[in-house]
Amino acid sequence: MPEEKEGADREAADTAIRRVAWISLAVNAGLVLVKLVLAGITGSLALEADAVHSFLDVLASVALLAGIWLSSRRSREFPYGLYKVENIVSVAIALLVFLTAWEIAVEALTGEGIALPFSGWVLVAVAALVPVPYLLGTWEVRVGTAYHSPSLIADGRQHRVDVLSTSVVFFALLARYVGIPIDHIAAVIIAVFIAYAGWGILKDSMRTLLDASIDHGTRDAIRSAILAEPMVIGIKDLTGRNSGRYIFVEAGVVMKQTDLAEAALVSERIQARIREQVQNVERAVIHAEAGERSHLRYAVPLSDLEGAISPHFGEAPYFALLDFGVKERRLERKEVIANPVRDLEKQKGLRAAELLLRQKPDVVVSRQPLAGKSPEYVFESARIMVRITDAERLADLIGEIEGEVREERAAGG
Structure with missing residues (x-):
């Protein structure tokens, strides 16, 4: 029964993550179309760059869906699953972010652009676009955090940065509307914002790919779960690592004098308690040894x-x-x-x-x-x-x- 419940919970998590990813894809595609139309009307280099950014978001959403699907696959060649595919997808998203920043900066510094006259409704339309990526990104980060999906969190963080870039576009158009041409400067500012967000995504993803230790809060929760077992005298060592949205734990514990059969039962109780207190623990390996009390x-x-x-x-x-x-x-x-x-x-x-x-x-x-x-x-x-x-x-x-x-x-x- 516990295994069936765990499988059902995992399927529910995958379903929720995929639903959010599909919605993200649809919203990004809509933003690309709207921004391209507005860029054509205004001739704004900053708005055009923001449209390119949203298009890369579409590609990132496609990569996100592929990563979520692949991360749940298992095979004889990959008995531990392909969970780190999600982190690889996060790295790909970060690289797309850097590419976006580079293209925008190059266009801003070398391109000339053709400024076209536009009406005030364009400003209203751009202002209406500002909260969309923030709301979408916040929702993605919340769902990604709840289900420990690094690629969904990365996608959400990227979208929240889009608020800054779209805001800069709005103020650049507003300035141009009143006769102050700062479109190129706005495009460079957007590039800096985007590159900073990409660095944060890349750093977090590389930590997991390099098997960095789990965070201190999760480690303390696992330690507490082990020490709550009455048969445990102490903990010799405790290691844990993230793989995608899942956690792998290995601990050496010292138990009271007991036989092998009871030690195995105690280990199972510890594993169950760890899974109760810490989400998304894929595997918990307990190495038990008898200890002498001082x-x-x-x-x-x-x-x-x-x-x-x-x-x-x-x-x-x-x-x-x-x-x-x-x-x-x-x-x-x-x-x-x-x-x-x-x-x-x-x-x-x-x-x-x-x-x-x-x-x-x-x-x-x-x-x-x-x-x-x-x-x-x-x-x-x-x-x-x-x-x-x-x-x-x-x-x-x-x-x-x-x-x-x-x-x-x-x-x-």
Whole structure:
């Protein structure tokens, strides 16, 4: 069922991205026609350059659709998929952007152009074109971000830059309308804007093609997902990379002593949790190894901050966390945390047990037996031992634990 849901989600994402790409293609084609007509009426070099830019947007939209289709294909030669095709498409879009900037700059610096008289309605028409690429680009970036599509994000960013170029065209025509010829200067300004946008797209795409690490926020989310597993003691290494809109993760984790079958189940739980917390994770590889603890952590329910051990588990207002050195069994660290679930009407014990799981104890101490109760099942699944004690004070329990080592040594020696 999870695999079927994941496949359905991926198909829905591809459908949404393709729909946006087709709309982008149609809008760009319309902009080309309108700008060419207006450029013919006015003889504006800047407007003509902007039309060329929109035509390249059409080519970019076609490349975007091809990239989206190819990135979902798999074959024997490409078992990991062709996800990076989307990033290659983004590079192609960036190169088209640079080409646009170059053509505009050359035409502005060397071309003469023929200025034609025009009516005020032309200014209104150009002004109406200004918000179109911004709205389209913002929508593309939002959808691309939601579905982690780098090519759609790149296309959207390029369209948002079109707002600047079309705005410059408008002000150049307005200036010419009142007798100030700045058409060539406007064309050069457009070229600079476009080249800057192309650099941003190229930089982001090349990072992925060169297997740069995932961003810090995503890495922290993956780390948190791994450490949330009660059986995990620590993380030895964690690497991740983007491939198109998908993420590949590999982590070496240190687990409590366990057998291979249970380690495999724990790894599956970690993989599922990573996919729940991080979108578009295509593959998560977990390398598990058993680790030795330098200390043992005891969790003890307390009635008060003075150290009275609570006779109740779920209703205890506090829990003491005691870290004892493994060899000497001496107390190295003590921390007291509040129990925020003590006032629940139901499932206090279960919620308190889940609270303690996040603290990763090795032993839970209780004055009442937990056999047959929900906390016992929680602790058993996480390989946490439950210890029943008659001690009423925390200090007495600490002395009892530290004394066990002395008794063991005396018996052995």
